[in-house]
Amino acid sequence: MRRAGVGLLAVALAGIVSGCGGAPKDGLTVAMMPKNKGNPYFVSCRKGAEEAARELGVRVLWDGPTETDAAKQNEVVESWITRGVDVIAVSVENKEAISTVLRKARGRGIKVVTWDADAEEDARDFFVNQATPRGIAEALVGHTARLLGDKGEFAIITASLTAANQNDWIKHIKDVLAEKYPGLTLVEIRPSDDDRKRAFDETQTLLKVHPEVKVVMAIASPAVPGAAEAVKQSGRRDVKVTGLGLPKDAKPYLHDGVLDSVVLWNTMDLGYLTIHSAAALAKGALKPGATTLPAGRLKTVEVRGDNVLLGTPFTFTRENVDQFDF
């Protein structure tokens, strides 16, 4: 009886495991990790990655934490090192935590790229950079100028006044204004502390204090729906919102018309470019000092230093937003 029990268990185990196993293929194996497997943002990155894998005949192992968890990321990378994959591609949850294992992987001759979020520089060969601050600034100011007809006042709702990313973008926004759009005036920068309600309140106040402001640029993801809601409730159809954020939050306001556009990057292209970069790195086609990389349907992308650039940001509008689910 007991032996039957043990035997049954072992057979069940073997059955389940072998039932799911695929025969290993030849060719390159790229192990790719998101910060969080369940997040729709990363799910759409994966779509692009698999598209590139089919094109190139590369085998992609896609694994990672089911919720953001730096410890899990390390464990998965460790197992990839043991398996001896050709390339490891990671969207890094925590720089400090992951860099040690990534260095170890490089020490074993495994190529390492980071994508979406970078590790320490000496822990990877290349970073697939989805958007430069300058690119983001140009896209945001471009939309503002289009809405204002190259002349007029606008205001920014930022994350917090000390947020590093946002301040970097604001610096570049000011540069772009000075270089290309002398007719546009940035009258005010207000914080939202990454809070939708705060963005709503700040936008309401802003519209009262500066009635001549015709564009509100919200550059933090929760600030976009907050600002849009405030403009919508004010009934001012002459004021439009643009900004940077996730399409899901923006969707109802894009359809309403109060929100003109949101800038981000195309997540499918990001996954697609990551696999192209990984494959090129493994085959020796992408080396230090490279300035360009041919990447399938993305044509030739720019390589600046050890960053592979995805290129200009992607703009979500009422026409295309329904294709995205994050």
Place this chain on the structure above:
Amino acid sequence: MAEPSGRAFLTHEHVLAVLVIGETALFAALGSHFLSAGNAAEVARASVEIGLLALALTPVIVTGGIDLSVGSLLGLSAVVMGAAFRDHGVPIGAAALLAVAVGAAGGGLNAALIARLRLPPLIVTLGTFSLFRGLAEGLTGGIQNYSDFPERFLFLGQGRFGPLPAQVLVLAGAAVLVGLLLHRMAIGRSLRAIGYSPEGARYAGIPVGRRLLLVYLLSGVAAGLSAVIYVARLGQAKADAGTGFELTAITAVVLGGTSIFGGSGTVHGTLLGLLALALLQNGLRLSDQPAELAGILTGVLLLGAIGARSLLSERKRG
């Protein structure tokens, strides 16, 4: 298929040992580089934090108790250590001791409520499970992430002595200590007696309160120590450290044959249970199986092992 030999005296540990051998054989066949010294070292390294918790939970569960707060206490100890080191200029050694002290204090709180006020351990540690995690999140605003720990400290979590990951020595030391406590000292017998019947143990003159104080205090200390190793392995301390570790540790203990009702359990059983879980996780990854299978198979293993043991004991009685 390995057949367990001998008809009589088949213990739960034998069943487990067969299981571990079976897993090893299976993954050696399916996985790539599964049977290698390097992989053995990584399996061991990744098991230490859960292992310390499981070792300390063994005496707790032997007394018929439970401690659900260890994962949360690990998180709290980790962020206190990180904050002390980074924000208050405490030397790293002292900060690590402080983490163990926080563990001891948390364990002491559980112990006092359970042993002195005689509150049910499930309720007490369910409360401190939330309390400790809440404190950790409150202390850091949920966003602080302490890093930049010195190299010599990180050695404890990332370095090696020869082929052995450094922290495995800590686990081995803890296993010896808990083994002595549970199997070689009179205290071990009294813990089992408490597990069978707390009232009976009291009538037999066993200082039940003091014994319970000891086991819950040890559990807290283990959480603190586990926090130090966690931080050294990952190089970061964040409020979510150790989330869910308590359940994995309890799984290892129960899989290892300790009765959840108390009264019986062994340290080598717990170590085998731990090994069975760790091999499963590692082997599935190396043989390219979806990670979700680990959860399914852990459940199957636990239910299968408990079922096998129940059949076993029926047979003995019959």
